[in-house]
Amino acid sequence: MLKKLEGEVLSELIRELVSDIEGDIVSWRRHLHEHPELSTHEVETSAFVRSKLDEWGISHRIVEGPRPAELAAGRPEFIGTGIIATIRGEAAGAYDDEGNPVRRIALRADMDALPVTEQTGLDYASRNEGVMHACGHDCHIAMMLGAVCVLNQLRSSLRGEVRVLFQPSEENSLGARDMIAAGALDGVDAIYGAHIWSEVEGGTFSCEAGPRMAYSDWFRIDIEGVSAHGSMPHKGVDAIVVAAEIVNSLQVLVSRRTSPFEPAAITVGEIHGGTARNIIAGSAYLTGTLRTWHEGMRDSMIEGIERVADKVSHALGADVTFSLEPGNPGVVNDAACAEAARKAVVEVLGEQAVGSYEGTLAGEDFAEYQQLVPGVFVFVGTHNSAIGADHPQHSCYYQVDEAMLAKGSMVAVQWACDMLA
Numbered sequence: 001m002l003k004k005l006e007g008e009v010l011s012e013l014i015r016e017l018v019s020d021i022e023g024d025i026v027s028w029r030r031h032l033h034e035h036p037e038l039s040t041h042e043v044e045t046s047a048f049v050r051s052k053l054d055e056w057g058i059s060h061r062i063v064e065g066p067r068p069a070e071l072a073a074g075r076p077e078f079i080g081t082g083i084i085a086t087i088r089g090e091a092a093g094a095y096d097d098e099g100n101p102v103r104r105i106a107l108r109a110d111m112d113a114l115p116v117t118e119q120t121g122l123d124y125a126s127r128n129e130g131v132m133h134a135c136g137h138d139c140h141i142a143m144m145l146g147a148v149c150v151l152n153q154l155r156s157s158l159r160g161e162v163r164v165l166f167q168p169s170e171e172n173s174l175g176a177r178d179m180i181a182a183g184a185l186d187g188v189d190a191i192y193g194a195h196i197w198s199e200v201e202g203g204t205f206s207c208e209a210g211p212r213m214a215y216s217d218w219f220r221i222d223i224e225g226v227s228a229h230g231s232m233p234h235k236g237v238d239a240i241v242v243a244a245e246i247v248n249s250l251q252v253l254v255s256r257r258t259s260p261f262e263p264a265a266i267t268v269g270e271i272h273g274g275t276a277r278n279i280i281a282g283s284a285y286l287t288g289t290l291r292t293w294h295e296g297m298r299d300s301m302i303e304g305i306e307r308v309a310d311k312v313s314h315a316l317g318a319d320v321t322f323s324l325e326p327g328n329p330g331v332v333n334d335a336a337c338a339e340a341a342r343k344a345v346v347e348v349l350g351e352q353a354v355g356s357y358e359g360t361l362a363g364e365d366f367a368e369y370q371q372l373v374p375g376v377f378v379f380v381g382t383h384n385s386a387i388g389a390d391h392p393q394h395s396c397y398y399q400v401d402e403a404m405l406a407k408g409s410m411v412a413v414q415w416a417c418d419m420l421a
Contacts, residue, residue, distance in 0.1 A: 011347045014413050017150045022406040029142035029405060030124040036113030036131045039169040040068050045111050046081035049166050052145055053085055056152050060085035063182040065168060082179050083166040087151050089158025103160035105419045106191040107412055109144035110137045110170035119396040134398045136196040139405055146409030151416060160420040173328050176368035190337050191375035192415050193366045194408055198392055200381030202401040204355025205345045205411060207378050209338035213331035214291040215298045216363025217324060221309045224319040227282030237317045239284035240273040246312050253304045263293040264301055265361050291361035331367045334374035341376045344414035349407060355381050380408045
């Protein structure tokens, strides 16, 4: 009974401490929303986060990362934007005789924005033309700063160490790999991440175990035909026609070669070809993305795309080159970590805050961390039609229910405390 009472006291304290800074969390989010930065360019965003860590006296280091040419030339001091912060617990038994934490868990927030022109009309809309936090990473940073602020106040209750990762470059699928290479997961026992999500009802959290987000891969198909005068199509091999036939044939891979019970999606997002309206195109290319739920299906679909491109182009007299850019693996929640997240939601917000979501074929490089340590990726529901928070991720009209930000901080803090208990 004593243990349960202590748990209730801790949860109440977490609610109280986060509520005290809820206005700050919203303010941080709005500041970040006004000043979005693209992948590898998160210079001011990183500086803002570091200023808060310095203010609270939290140890941290910068992770060296890719240097865009324009930044390297204009900012010689720029070495990277990723941040690894450390909160050292002070509870009895937090460290062994050699000074190592008996347990170390990690929390992760991503920081980059998208090349989207915002059209929300908000007072705090993006001031960076053509760049917008249209996926909610501004919210992730703010929620994590709230969690860090409170965890720092709870150091005396932490039996171990909390490592906090502020990660750049999620949108280009590379940031997690850079953080891992810099030692972000060294000695880590488990990791927590969260994503605000427009398809999950506001006020609820989806913490289910198992597959949650898809394998994501990128492909390109280059087609070489034979150019000719538009009035003499029989003299050439029309690369645009070949490209169009490949696009149509790729759809059959999903509709007729894949089980209806197996999620998969092939999207051709670009098609380019031709030089003039009266010339048969001698070359063309198309690019696209493949989304799959399981590794076996991923391998099968990649082979299928390459086969379709080869056979169609051969039948129509063209040559083809297929290339693949492997993306991130699928996000798969560890059962124990997911159950701890569900319990954390109940502890600070009640049973009614536990939501349900089937998952999504969108990709996330949080999966890279889960390849190395068990982890959970939580969907934080922000859908609220009453305030216009019902547009999908990456929309120029994307908005969120800011009432969820403090709740997101609470859940992250509770999960961290429980995992170190």
